[in-house]
Amino acid sequence: MSDVEHRVRDLLRRHAAEAPAGATLLTTVRTESRRRARRTRAVVAAAVAVLAGIGVTVPLRLAAGPGTVTVAEPSALTEPSGPVTVTFPLSPAPVDGVVAAPDVRLEAGLPTLSLPMPGGGTATLTVRPTRPAGPVTTPVPVRGVQGFLAGTADAIVWQEGPEQWFELRADPAVPADHLAGFAKSLVATPVTAPAPFTFAVVPAGYAVDNISPGAVTFCPPDLPFDASFVGKITVMLGVTAERSTGRPVDVAGHPGTLTGPQDGYVVLQVDLGDGRLLVVQSAASVPLPEPDLLRFAAGITVTPAATPGRG
Template sequence: MISDEDVEERLREALRLHAAEAPPGGAMLAGVAAESARRGHRGRLATLSAGAAALVAIGAAVPFALRGPDPAPAPAVVGQQPAASAPVPVTALVPAAVPASVIFPYSPPSAAGYGTPMVMLSAGRPTLVQRLPTGAGATLTLYDARPPAPTSKASAVPATVHGQPATVYSWHWSDDDPQNPDPGTQRTLVWPAAPTAWLSLTVQGEPAPADLTGYAERLRPGALKAPAPFTFGLMPAGWTVDNISAAAVTFCPPGVGPDPTFVNKIAVQLDDSPGTEPKYSDGSATSVQVGTRRAWLVTSSEGQVLQVPTDGGRSLLLQIGPKALLPLDVLLPFAASIGVTPAAEVSRG
């Protein structure tokens, strides 16, 4: 049997690994809504996972965004500015603070009918997504404090999980956004997993409160790890990492808070094209050198896309939002420091 002390230590480990600052829940919901509006434009600014992002975004207290070291007092790197949008602040590169894996400290049910759990960092939070025997998707999110209600109009009823007080919220996507299509009542269970950690469980559809508490009580201590898709030698100073999945890692510049989207960030992905020609034609394409490889940088009013050929006839794709533009002599060394791991999956965004 695993002792309470062991459980607490695993929770602390997960929270330490993924700890930092983040926005309130309303800001995250607004980010998801804004991203939904953008997705029709060739999917260039896509969420990490359409279903997972929508479920993960509902409970937002303080995500554990991963912040890189602040810049040293030494002079920053000065270089050529990209042609898109406003002038880019001078930025330095520092050793990367990106974990090799994402840790979730609980194991979900594994009986027949349950899907394989998927662990990720979403909006700065350790998150687990699993398909239930009913076909609905369940999303578990780890917090270091009690999360607020999913929306301003959510109703709450008391419940218990292993005898501990819990809350079941009923809410609608349109509560705080009348323009958001409303598929019906959503339900979220929130309860304390340990003195220093809370869990939030959201299940698609309109599950009965007993279904939520029943699933919660089937969780067992036992850390699950998901390896990151990329390694990073360098990252821009003062930026944060807020999303890590098998298909993408996103970096937020100062002033852009963690959320499940790619908006105004640098999103690093693996693409199934070889990268010998520009993937996109709706901008100005320039040939650049990234390490030993010839790459393509396409600049448009939406930002930039840097495509770097890699092994296996595929390419690294860096989607760069308007607020995430970097000088070329910062961007190119950053891209050159990225390696692809066996865990990487080709992005479908």
């Protein structure tokens, strides 16, 4: 055995001889553990008191394990970065001093403008950051630039800026020169649609991909934008005749009912007291916790621009 090993053996024997035996050792350990736990709690309490005194919120809670402190789970809601609305970069020119009111929406994340065409039918114009997918064929002059027939020659596309491609089509379809003539009548004056709802808080990490007078959809980050409500959180306006039975809840003083999950959704309906319902439909695949769902609904204001829709 080496000199080092002899020293280690002698040291262990000496401490073993000096240590309390049996129950005395266990009692000593327990007493010391309680003393240290009391000292830790006192230090934490003093720190929290100091921070509270200078107006600092401490988002901490005691976990199930004794003596462990963890950060509380964040809310699923956040303040919106701005109004939940949509603006289109072109608008109809005045006719006899009167400007027609276009229907401006957000569809699958893209601003769209719809307007009656002279002689009948509806023109729908979409703006996007890149050229629309699909083949383009015959060149067509549009608004002073070179455009093209697209799809099955029932639409024209053209570019007016680095990330500003327009696609125009009519229903029923009309000849390309009629579409180009309609496009020429538009002016470069942005038009913003009145917001159907305002929001005090919104689902954190979600993006709005559809806005219409009847509904606003919040799309989770892992879902591609589309024009549907599937897999999203949708806010709609309904009527009390459509109210479903469910568990009663209170939403900022208004009576509400909560149903589901059923058919893949949890649905909150809030009686606004004037024959209308505020409806929040939350996909079960991306659920808001119930407290956040109620808080989200409580922060929604229905504006005069909203009209009843259907999910």
